[in-house]
Amino acid sequence: xxxxxxxxxxxxxxxxxxxxxxxxxxxxxxxxxxxxxxxxxxxxxxxxxxxxxxxxxxxxxxxxxxxxxxxxxxxxxxxxxxxxxxxxxxxxxxxxxxxxxxxxxxxxxxxxxxxxxxxxxxxxxxxxxxxxxxxxxxxxxxxxxxxxxxxxxxxxxxxxxxxxxxxxxxxxxxxxxxxxxxxxxxxxxxxxxxxxxxxxxxxxxxxxxxxxxxxxxxxxxxxxxxxxxxxxxxxxxxxxxxxxxxxxxxxxxxxxxxxxxxxxxxxxxxxxxxxxxxxxxxxxxxxxxxxxxxxxxxxxxxxxx
Ligand SMILES: Cc1cc2nc3c(=O)[nH]c(=O)nc-3n(C[C@H](O)[C@H](O)[C@H](O)COP(=O)(O)O)c2cc1C
Numbered sequence: 001x002x003x004x005x006x007x008x009x010x011x012x013x014x015x016x017x018x019x020x021x022x023x024x025x026x027x028x029x030x031x032x033x034x035x036x037x038x039x040x041x042x043x044x045x046x047x048x049x050x051x052x053x054x055x056x057x058x059x060x061x062x063x064x065x066x067x068x069x070x071x072x073x074x075x076x077x078x079x080x081x082x083x084x085x086x087x088x089x090x091x092x093x094x095x096x097x098x099x100x101x102x103x104x105x106x107x108x109x110x111x112x113x114x115x116x117x118x119x120x121x122x123x124x125x126x127x128x129x130x131x132x133x134x135x136x137x138x139x140x141x142x143x144x145x146x147x148x149x150x151x152x153x154x155x156x157x158x159x160x161x162x163x164x165x166x167x168x169x170x171x172x173x174x175x176x177x178x179x180x181x182x183x184x185x186x187x188x189x190x191x192x193x194x195x196x197x198x199x200x201x202x203x204x205x206x207x208x209x210x211x212x213x214x215x216x217x218x219x220x221x222x223x224x225x226x227x228x229x230x231x232x233x234x235x236x237x238x239x240x241x242x243x244x245x246x247x248x249x250x251x252x253x254x255x256x257x258x259x260x261x262x263x264x265x266x267x268x269x270x271x272x273x274x275x276x277x278x279x280x281x282x283x284x285x286x287x288x289x290x291x292x293x294x295x296x297x298x299x300x301x302x303x304x305x
């Protein structure tokens with residue numbers, strides 16, 4: 001038996017394999033394929049206070065070693081979530097992390113309280129970093145502004161007792177500044193990274209491949225970027241860093257653990273192989289057994305550098 005348990009704030013997860021928001025729906029479709037309770041945690045698609053139609057199609061495009069998406073936080077809103085998604089989530093026998101996004105600190109805090117009160121979540125992921133939505137007239141992200149990060153995290157912290165994970169953008173000059181802002185405001189963990197703003201062009205039609213023109217790059221192409229940012233953040237923070245970005249195999253996941261990540265989130269890989277997350281979990285267990293490592297703690301942060 002290898003020891004895979006991890007903690008995020010006061011929350012214990014049976015293993016470090018989580019799903020990445022927006023690539024796993026609310027888990028219902030995957031639950032038809034395998035027992036999703038095997039996973040350390042299910043992270044749900046980001047919900048917003050009101051329903052959002054998202055961006056017009058096409059919203060996805062393949063790129064070398066990855067994909068672009070500009071879904072634009074399409075979701076049915078908080079009320080629909082509580083009515084239709086929460087009952088399924090409440091029945092799960094693994095940790096549920098509900099991803100939320102909102103226009104500002106007060107709205108985030110209200111969402112957090114409503115989700116906590118519904119009893120369907122063990123933790124919240126605060127999506128501070130969606131590249132495909134407009135905040136007012138300009139495209140900006142909460143997670144590019146340390147003051148805004150602090151305001152949102154501390155507002156949530158004041159109103160809600162659930163563990164809070166701040167999901168941050170890679171698109172900053174210094175990830176340690178934004179990650180520390182989240183930590184100082186009371187986040188229990190940070191999740192790195194959301195997608196990288198990017199675009200793809202079709203020379204034949206002379207048009208962008210996404211109707212939104214730009215989108216977020218994900219998949220294996222971004223893993224080296226994510227590794228670097230996780231490595232930077234781990235050395236600056238006292239709270240856990242949850243790694244996300246291009247994790248497709250058990251070896252990918254273990255590389256992030258070696259760089260100090262506490263847990264991993266599997267994203268785009270779910271879209272190409274619906275069994276990716278449990279396969280990564282089994283592969284990690286196998287690798288640890290074969291290498292006679294009894295606990296992930298023996299590997300975590302042990303990069304020889
Ligand atoms: C189709 C799609 C939808 C996504 N939707 C969300 C979302 O709703 N909330 C969020 O925080 N991240 C969202 N993401 C970002 C992923 O959770 C993840 O941070 C990113 O894709 C990098 O991980 P990956 O390379 O393993 O996919 C989405 C990604 C994809 C590909």
